[in-house]
Amino acid sequence: MYSIKIVFLLSMLVMFYSCRKPEPLDIKMPQQKDAPVISATITDAEGVVISAGYSMESIRNISDRNPQGKIPRDILVDSGTVRISEGNGAAYSLYRLSPGVYGSNELELKDGSSYTLHVTDPKKGTTATATTTYYVQPQGSSVTPVYKGIRNGDTLCTLQVAIPDAQKDARYFIGYTTTKQLRENVKVMSAPGAQNMSAIATFEPKQLELLQSKATAALSHSFTIKASAGDTLVVQVGRVDEGYYKYLQAYKRTGYLINQLTGEPINLPTNVQTGYGYFALCKPNRYVFDMKEYIK
């Protein structure tokens, strides 16, 4: 019996010391870069601004060359030719505002018209095209913050959004952020590599609400957000075309935790041929709130 005990104890000892975990194995992933990346916005001064750049290898730490928080120049279309043509044939050239940024305030955007963007980079010999539809923004939309209270240290507000002139089947997005968050974004840009931005690859709820109107009637939506009295809240309400709406749907879904854990990776849809990003002409109505006026 004594020998059995010894054998048993020795076995336990062997077990304890022989449980180990192997080192992870490196795997080489094919790297791709220099696919055109496009995005667009309309400024308050009715100017169209296009940002044009390039994709980069997934292993690259993009903060390695921008200690000052600047976007690396080699991923921007530094001196390209950018042009927007309307469905009826009219074409507008955009001016270079800064590396990778082009703009024009000569476009006369018409409700329901389609516009095609052409970007050419003579240095790299690349071209990109993308087409979108412009819609006039809702005229009488409104946003009202309502203080909800403090729950476990979080100050909560409800944002009540109303679009009285919603069109049947029209699609809208509501984006919200704070000036504090905007400042954080700038900080992230200059963060060291280990904390590099990869918001979509890590859990970050997208601050975005999407609505589709079922009829030509007033549309309303309300949702709760966290805010503090020191915040300046920026809310945007805009009408978008179907393609961009689908892009935003997919973009929003990348922020759901359950999909981060269990879902297949998502390539976001794009209307840029052989590239990434989305060319959408949308000038959302912007509402700015000094939250100390709303939070008691």
Add this chain to the structure above:
Amino acid sequence: MKALHPLLFILFLGSTATVQAATDSTATTRQLGEVTVKARSNTRQFVESMQMGKTELPVAMLLKAPAIGGEADVVKALQLTPGVKSGTEGSIGMYVRGGANDENLILLDGAPLYNAGHLLGFFSVFNNTALKDVQLYKSGFGAKYGGRLSSVMDVRTKEASLTEYKGDVSIGTISSSASVQAPIIKDKLSLMVAGRRTYIDQVMKTVPYHFHDLNAKLYYMADSRNRFCISGYTGSDVLKPYTYGSNGEEKQAKDDIQSGMKMGNNTLSARWNHVSKNSKLSGDVTAYYSGFSYAIDGKMNSNTIYMQSAIRDMGVNGDVRLSHIAGHKLSAGFQFVNHYFNPNIVSSNGPLVERFGNSNGQHLHNNEAAVYLNDEVRIDSNWQIAAGMRISGLSTSGKILLHAEPRLGLRYMINERSSIKASYARMVQYLHMVSGSSLLLPTDLWYPATDKIKPAISDQASLGYYYSIPNAGISISAEAYYKWMQHLSEYKEGAILLMNDKYEDELVQGKGRAYGLELFVSKTTGRFTGWAGYTWSVAQRQFDSLNGGKEYYARYDRRHQLSLVGMYDVVKNWSVSTTVVYATGSPFTGQTSQYLVPKPGFAGFETLPAYTGRNEMRMSAAFRTDVDVAYKFNISRRIKADAHLSVYNVFNRTQPHSVRRIYDEKSQTYKYQQRGLFGTITAASLNIHL
């Protein structure tokens, strides 16, 4: 101490001690009449039967294969046979001939099981001490089977002896099990009860989790022609509400977070088996109930949420077998089942969870029914043909979906030892499991086909060669198959799976195909026993709205898989068993690029990833060796024992499971690493036989 938890967990997982006790009933001697028993050996049966695509290994042999942590599991052993691929390392997920995990019909004493796993699928619900027989069919399905595309796993529990008492007790550090077999009325009525429970929750207070199983079977032999069985199973996984941050450094967390979970299966089946007076007709009637449900509750500060989903089946099956017509083996039957789905019951309170709302969930009732006829015709001593037809249907969304499922089999005996078989089978599946993970999560939900989501259909053609050496107990087979699949369901990219009543809107349907070659050799008698299986296979999918409409490899497509399982009695008291497994790596979607874009509305910038086409990349191959050494000895004259030392993944090789992008401080860039779940796990166990 925190770092030791996983190690201790594995330690507890592995070190089990088994005590088996058997008490003979008071011996009574009865004079029996002379009986002539005609039985074909397993190897002859293997060659002569019409059935193909069936795993012909006894349960006792399957359970001898070394297993992770010394925890023998019949499902994990079946994963070592050709045509069956495992999902996540260590889990019981089965991917049969290019099919998905929800395409396996798992029957426990005739009742379907909707979740055959415990602890995210790392343990099966089958208690080894209660198992009598396990059959796995991958092709050549008889017309009595239907409802799933890829396989049928028919599990039968033991009937207790009508004459003697028997008992088994198994005591381990993570789980204990016990079974009792007792004749209640001698030669008439007996009862088998088996139970199993883990108690890691009692050992480690920080893991308030346990699972338990309880099997019971009442067997009544009314007379020599009428037998009745009532079999029940109940099993649950329980995660008690636990407050995170209640100890040590975690206490610093300002949030008070609690979560709990309970999920489980319940089945009950009653079977009447009848043989006619002239023994020319026999039949079974089985009525069953099967239920699966899960409930999750969470609390974060003042926010509370409770979610529950359930599925319940109530069905009845009838089979009749006729054997008096010369050259024919005729069988016919019917099946009817009422499915009740009650997903997404929600109760939420608090600002952070209010968007989930409160809901009683959906209440979906569907009736599924089938009738079938099958005949095995002996044409001459060499040729035999089996033809069957199954007509199945589902009533859903006010419509009735009807499908004909033809079955055909052909066998030609080349000589006494070898044969060639061919088969064709169409299978229709009316249920889909909504899941986004390779693990068996409690949130995996079953939903019925609707007028929008069509039932999945597969057509499989197989051809095989079978050879046996009866004296040596050796069976050899080579099977080739081609499977076409229609109306397979997948999730839209970024689908919202949780708490979504409009699940139909999150699914897309497409087609698939799978083909391959399986080689199998087994030896079931002698000092050396075991089997070797090799599979070459391809599994592909094509969905118009996924991957740009291009065909892509299924998630568990693995080109080559080799499994060697050997058991050898070295000398009188010593035996060794070993498993060697090689498998081509699983495909995955890799990130190849990234790009910087403004957030919607130009609210800052962010970097977005760009990926390859779906499953275009492939992980490294997996190679693993497991060993179990057993030593038999006597503790006393009456007490015998055998001690086991088992080592899982002897060479501590990584079994790639996932790919992660990590930052490499050295190169100041990112790199990709493949990780496995387990390394070498050594476990000791002791079995004592009284």
